[in-house]
Amino acid sequence: MRSKVVDAARGLGLGLEVKTLSRPAYTLPETAATVGCEAASIAKSVVFLADGEPVVCITSGARWVDPDRLCDVLDCAHVEAASPSEVRVATGFAPGAVPPFGHGLRVVIDEVVLGFETMWASCGDGASVFELHPRELADCTAAEVAPLSE
Numbered sequence: 001m002r003s004k005v006v007d008a009a010r011g012l013g014l015g016l017e018v019k020t021l022s023r024p025a026y027t028l029p030e031t032a033a034t035v036g037c038e039a040a041s042i043a044k045s046v047v048f049l050a051d052g053e054p055v056v057c058i059t060s061g062a063r064w065v066d067p068d069r070l071c072d073v074l075d076c077a078h079v080e081a082a083s084p085s086e087v088r089v090a091t092g093f094a095p096g097a098v099p100p101f102g103h104g105l106r107v108v109i110d111e112v113v114l115g116f117e118t119m120w121a122s123c124g125d126g127a128s129v130f131e132l133h134p135r136e137l138a139d140c141t142a143a144e145v146a147p148l149s150e
Helices: 002-011 028-035 067-074 084-091 111-115 134-141
Strands: 018-020 043-050 053-060 079-081 106-110 119-122 128-132 144-146
Touching: 002 128, 028 119, 043 067, 043 084, 043 119, 053 067, 053 084, 053 111, 067 079, 067 106, 067 144, 106 111, 106 134, 111 134, 111 144, 128 134
Parallel strands: 053 106, 106 144
Antiparallel strands: 018 128, 043 053, 043 079, 119 128
16 A cells, blocks of 8 residues: 555655554554654545545544535535545545545645644555645645635
8 A cells, every 4th residue: 555655646746755653553643652743743634425426635633624614615515424434445545544645536635734834644554654745735636725624
C-alpha cells in the first residue's frame, strides 16, 4: 500500500519522506504520540457517501466533519459516513489508514487544515506516515477547500 501512495505522490509532483513507525498505530492519539505531534496536526482522511458516491474529507485530527456542512458543500441530498467495508471497496485502504490521495476519489479539505504549517498523514497502512504542507496538498490534488468541521 505504501508504494501505491508514494507513486501517487510522485505523479502529483510531491516528494514524500515516509516515516516508518516502530510499531503500527491503531488510533489517532497513538499516531500523534509516535510522531511527536499534537493530534490536531494529524490529517484525517474520512470517507463519506454523498448520495451514494464516496468522497474523501480531510480534516484535522482534533475536528469532526459535520455531515450537514459537507452536504451543503457537495450540493447533495444525503451524506453518511462510509462503513469499514465501503471504505475498503471505495479506496483500497483500511479505515484509519486512508491517505489523502492515491485512491482516485473526489477530495474535500476542511479549511481549518490550511491553518497548519505542516500535517502528518497516513501512507496507506498503520505503520507509516508522511509530513506534508496542507496548501501544497490542496493545490496538487485540486481538492475543494471548504468549512467542514464542527
